[in-house]
Amino acid sequence: MKIGSTIRNFRLQKNLSQGDIERKTGLLRCYLSRVENGHTVPSLETLQKIAFALDIPLSQLFAEDNIRREFDNLQLSEEEVRFLAAVQRYSSNLTEMDRKLLLTIVKKFAQTSVQ
Numbered sequence: 001m002k003i004g005s006t007i008r009n010f011r012l013q014k015n016l017s018q019g020d021i022e023r024k025t026g027l028l029r030c031y032l033s034r035v036e037n038g039h040t041v042p043s044l045e046t047l048q049k050i051a052f053a054l055d056i057p058l059s060q061l062f063a064e065d066n067i068r069r070e071f072d073n074l075q076l077s078e079e080e081v082r083f084l085a086a087v088q089r090y091s092s093n094l095t096e097m098d099r100k101l102l103l104t105i106v107k108k109f110a111q112t113s114v115q
Contacts, residue, residue: 003047006061008036010054024053048078 011021018029018036027049034040035050042050051058094102 002038003041003061004036004038007032007050007054010056010060011036014054016054021050021053025049 011018018032021027021032022029027046031040032050035042047061048058051061
């Protein structure tokens with residue numbers, strides 16, 4: 001997945017400049033350019049800021065078109081974004097078995113919170 005081109009496409013669809021995103025997020029225009037051109041991979045927290053500036057759910061930056069439609073109304077709270085960012089930071093140190101365990105726990109939690 002090319003997150004930079006996805007961000008650029010959404011930005012252009014909404015007729016926003018990189019300067020508009022800079023003003024809404026506080027992220028420098030040169031940083032946004034590096035992200036859009038694939039030279040930098042932003043953190044989850046930064047992606048949340050960009051999604052907010054684009055007025056789209058964070059999930060739209062990741063989902064394929066058919067999946068994106070299912071999650072259009074999904075809005076993550078700041079607390080949920082911080083939690084996912086922490087998971088992202090620490091998951092690189094996990095073994096494959098630990099990752100599977102974490103996913104199992106998350107799936108169980110998601111099933112019980114939906115009911």
